[in-house]
Amino acid sequence: MTTAVVWLGGLTGSTPAQMAPSDPLPSWNDGATKQAIVEFVSRVTTTDSPDFVPVEDRIATFDNDGTLWAEQPVVQGMFVLARLKEMAAADPSLNQRQPFQAALTGDVEYFKQAGEEAIMELLAATHANMTQEQFEQEVRSFFETGVHPTLGVPYTQVTYKPMVELLEYLRANEFQTWICSGGGIDFMRVISQQFYGIPPQQVIGSSIKTEFIEQDGKATIWRLPELGRNNDKTGKPVGIDLHIGKRPVFAAGNERSGGDIAMLTYSQGRPGASFQLLINHDDAQREFAYQESDNASLNAAQTNGWNVVSIKNDWKQVF
Amino acid sequence: MTTAVVWLGGLTGSTPAQMAPSDPLPSWNDGATKQAIVEFVSRVTTTDSPDFVPVEDRIATFDNDGTLWAEQPVVQGMFVLARLKEMAAADPSLNQRQPFQAALTGDVEYFKQAGEEAIMELLAATHANMTQEQFEQEVRSFFETGVHPTLGVPYTQVTYKPMVELLEYLRANEFQTWICSGGGIDFMRVISQQFYGIPPQQVIGSSIKTEFIEQDGKATIWRLPELGRNNDKTGKPVGIDLHIGKRPVFAAGNERSGGDIAMLTYSQGRPGASFQLLINHDDAQREFAYQESDNASLNAAQTNGWNVVSIKNDWKQVF
Numbered sequence: 001m002t003t004a005v006v007w008l009g010g011l012t013g014s015t016p017a018q019m020a021p022s023d024p025l026p027s028w029n030d031g032a033t034k035q036a037i038v039e040f041v042s043r044v045t046t047t048d049s050p051d052f053v054p055v056e057d058r059i060a061t062f063d064n065d066g067t068l069w070a071e072q073p074v075v076q077g078m079f080v081l082a083r084l085k086e087m088a089a090a091d092p093s094l095n096q097r098q099p100f101q102a103a104l105t106g107d108v109e110y111f112k113q114a115g116e117e118a119i120m121e122l123l124a125a126t127h128a129n130m131t132q133e134q135f136e137q138e139v140r141s142f143f144e145t146g147v148h149p150t151l152g153v154p155y156t157q158v159t160y161k162p163m164v165e166l167l168e169y170l171r172a173n174e175f176q177t178w179i180c181s182g183g184g185i186d187f188m189r190v191i192s193q194q195f196y197g198i199p200p201q202q203v204i205g206s207s208i209k210t211e212f213i214e215q216d217g218k219a220t221i222w223r224l225p226e227l228g229r230n231n232d233k234t235g236k237p238v239g240i241d242l243h244i245g246k247r248p249v250f251a252a253g254n255e256r257s258g259g260d261i262a263m264l265t266y267s268q269g270r271p272g273a274s275f276q277l278l279i280n281h282d283d284a285q286r287e288f289a290y291q292e293s294d295n296a297s298l299n300a301a302q303t304n305g306w307n308v309v310s311i312k313n314d315w316k317q318v319f
Numbered sequence: 320m321t322t323a324v325v326w327l328g329g330l331t332g333s334t335p336a337q338m339a340p341s342d343p344l345p346s347w348n349d350g351a352t353k354q355a356i357v358e359f360v361s362r363v364t365t366t367d368s369p370d371f372v373p374v375e376d377r378i379a380t381f382d383n384d385g386t387l388w389a390e391q392p393v394v395q396g397m398f399v400l401a402r403l404k405e406m407a408a409a410d411p412s413l414n415q416r417q418p419f420q421a422a423l424t425g426d427v428e429y430f431k432q433a434g435e436e437a438i439m440e441l442l443a444a445t446h447a448n449m450t451q452e453q454f455e456q457e458v459r460s461f462f463e464t465g466v467h468p469t470l471g472v473p474y475t476q477v478t479y480k481p482m483v484e485l486l487e488y489l490r491a492n493e494f495q496t497w498i499c500s501g502g503g504i505d506f507m508r509v510i511s512q513q514f515y516g517i518p519p520q521q522v523i524g525s526s527i528k529t530e531f532i533e534q535d536g537k538a539t540i541w542r543l544p545e546l547g548r549n550n551d552k553t554g555k556p557v558g559i560d561l562h563i564g565k566r567p568v569f570a571a572g573n574e575r576s577g578g579d580i581a582m583l584t585y586s587q588g589r590p591g592a593s594f595q596l597l598i599n600h601d602d603a604q605r606e607f608a609y610q611e612s613d614n615a616s617l618n619a620a621q622t623n624g625w626n627v628v629s630i631k632n633d634w635k636q637v638f
Contacts, residue, residue: 056518132560176520189564199375200564201495210560212553212581219581219588221560234531241451241529241540243562245508245519262531262538269538 024169027162027317033277034314036307037166040275044249045173051273053249055174060250061204061240061263062167064181064188067254067279068196070158070319072288073149076183079142083126100125124225128208132186132221139190151319159195162315163252167196170250178248180204180240182232182259186223204239206231232259237266247274254279255297256290264306276306283311286318343488346481346636352596353633355626356485359594363568364492370592372568374493379569380523380559380582381486383500383507386573386598387515389477389638391607392468395502398461402445419444443544447527451505451540458509470638478514481634482571486515489569497567499523499559501551501578505542523558525550551578556585566593573598574616575609583625595625602630605637 028034044053065071084103087094094100099118102110111118127135148158167177177198179188185205192198207228210221231239240248240263251267253260255278264276278301281290292298301308311318347353363372384390403422406413413419418437421429430437446454467477486496496517498507504524511517526547529540550558559567559582570586572579574597583595597620600609611617620627630637 056512059520185561186564193375201378201562203564207561210557212556212585214584219556219584221556221585237531237538237540238529242504242526243520245505245522265533265538266531266540 024172025162025165027165027315029314029316031314033307033309037169037275037277040250040273041170041173044273053273057246057249058170058173058175059178059244059246059248060167060170060175061178061180061236061244061248061252061267062163063236063253063260063263064179064183064205066256066281067252067260068159068163068167068179069155070148070151070160070287071254071256072290074183075148075155075158076187078146078149079139079187080122080126082142082146083138084122087125120225120227123208123227127184127187128223128225130223131215132210132223135186135223136190139187143191153319155191156195157319159319160315161317161319164196166252167198171197175250176202178202178204178240178244180231180236180263182206182230182235184208185231204231204236204243206235232257234262236260236263240266246270249273250275250277252277252279253297254281255292255295256281258292258294258296261297261300264300265304268304268306276301276304277309278306279309279311281311283315283318285312286315287311343491344481344484346484346634348633348635350633352626352628356488356594356596359569359592360489360492363592372592376565376568377489377492377494378497378563378565378567379486379489379494380497380499380555380563380567380571380586381482382555382572382579382582383498383502383524385575385600386571386579387478387482387486387498388474389467389470389479389606390573390575391609393502394474394477395506397465397468398458398506399441399445401461401465402457403441406444439544439546442527442546446503446506447542447544449542450534451529451542454505454542455509458506462510472638474510475514476638478638479634480636480638483515485571486517490516494569495521497521497523497559497563499550499555499582501525501549501554503527504550523550523555523562525554551576553581555579555582559585565589568592569594569596571596571598572616573600574611574614575600577611577613577615580616580619583619584623587623587625595620595623596628597625598628598630600630602634602637604631605634606630 025034043049043051062068065074084100088104095104099114099121103122143155146155148155151158170177179192179198183205185203185207188205189200189203192200192203209224209226209228211224213220213222247270248267251264253264267274268276278297281288283289344353362368362370365371381387384393403419407423414423418433418440422441462474465474467474470477489496498511498517502524504522504526507524508519508522511519511522528543528545528547530543532539532541566589567586570583572583586593587595597616600607
């Protein structure tokens with residue numbers, strides 16, 4: 001391709017636009033980060049490169065909240081609120097009962113006092129005591145009608161365009177793309193194919209316990225009001241090991257809570273080439289600007305030589 | 320293809336051998352079971368069929384022990400024994416210490432008395448308190464040198480040829496093939512690609528708990544001496560739901576302990592076409608003959624219309 005472009009360029013006196021190799025990452029500004037991504041992918045997919053990675057090892061894992069879509073507020077939190085409102089409409093006594101009252105009125109102080117038990121009660125009420133099929137239907141309904149509270153658009157439009165391009169670019173280079181998120185595994189699976197081109201079996205997330213039951217003569221999976229696995233922080237490498245069984249060659253996360261440090265460290269520990277990407281939310285104009293109080297993620301990126309995305313500088317377009 | 324064969328057949332007076340559609344299941348005898356498999360696959364992959372299943376839903380799950388390879392004795396049990404022998408060679412005091420003594424001398428009565436705790440101690444000694452990489456290396460070593468105790472061949476040769484053909488046939492028809500076994504997930508992952516063409520991320524099995532650690536400056540997964548999830552019986556649909564998030568269109572297991580009844584029931588509960596296969600070990604000459612005391616698996620097959628493989632009658636070749 002390159003040869004043909006050069007040759008035709010010489011012939012016509014300029015590079016014809018229709019012959020230029022199309023940019024696989026058009027929503028990224030040209031710069032060090034984009035260049036590092038393209039160079040890495042080229043390096044690990046070139047058969048005679050010392051860093052060549054065989055196709056079966058081309059595993060890429062992506063955090064979701066703040067990495068693939070906006071997390072201000074966290075979308076699954078909006079789902080919980082929407083479900084609680086529906087439940088309160090059907091049973092108004094919930095408006096006077098804690099922890100529902102606090103959740104419905106946005107009483108953050110209540111949850112600071114009441115702690116994890118109150119959160120678990122909300123989780124149980126909105127995520128458990130139903131079949132897997134019922135839960136999936138509720139998530140689908142939420143996404144069909146839900147609108148982002150501040151951006152004012154359907155949730156399909158709060159995914160980051162540059163990151164969706166990156167997923168497609170990696171897949172075009174025979175990477176298998178995975179989500180590895182602290183969010184609920186069954187929540188994300190409903191939309192992962194439509195939003196990101198990632199099938200449900202390539203989604204790793206936090207889970208509640210389930211059991212196999214036969215109900216009205218039909219065998220199904222029942223969702224129990226009990227936490228299974230927390231797929232955040234050091235839970236992420238554990239989740240990757242459980243679901244994939246090999247270290248990711250490419251891992252991407254974002255700063256906010258230090259949630260992706262362990263996953264990126266685990267990826268970097270693989271023998272052979274690997275790439276770590278950390279998104280810095282520094283664009284208050286086009287998205288949101290927020291930092292960690294201890295700056296742990298950006299410090300780890302600095303120490304370990306991870307590639308930092310500045311949304312402000314690296315992304316031509318955000319959504 | 321069919322048209323060309325008929326046409327050439329007419330021309331030459333017989334169907335030329337080189338034009339005959341090649342048999343995708345040559346180790347299966349022609350008969351009801353083989354015919355049912357081929358008809359089902361044709362039905363769900365024909366776009367204008369009412370039973371058409373889109374590629375993304377073509378999930379096939381296979382039990383391993385007794386379904387993909389011989390389970391007399393269970394291979395992972397032989398791994399435990401081999402590890403214990405190595406450990407006893409390094410530390411002869413194990414020969415006088417329970418439960419190691421009982422395991423090393425084949426004292427089945429001891430385990431009937433000592434129960435699950437003794438089994439867990441053996442599991443901890445052979446499967447835990449090491450990194451994931453160390454465990455994988457030990458499994459690899461076992462398969463490099465191990466020989467089946469009664470068949471006298473390497474374990475590569477105790478896989479069932481008809482079932483490996485079936486896996487390949489399904490993949491050729493764009494099914495994604497998975498293992499869903501009561502065996503250890505990390506044990507099977509070491510050989511799943513080589514033995515069955517199934518990558519590690521498509522293996523579901525029983526697991527012990529793990530944690531993420533940083534050891535000598537290297538981040539890794541540490542295996543804890545504690546059971547995580549038991550992927551047998553009703554644990555199988557739970558495992559499929561956790562790892563795949565959708566019901567299998569095709570599910571295969573075998574009779575011995577009732578271990579696959581729940582998985583096959585779960586598969587059959589999907590809306591739309593599905594296929595359940597249950598292997599009956601009825602061939603004492605070429606393999607092993609064994610039945611369940613309560614006949615539960617074969618009874619369930621009868622009640623639910625599952626397809627039963629008679630090894631004696633349906634398989635032209637076993638290994």
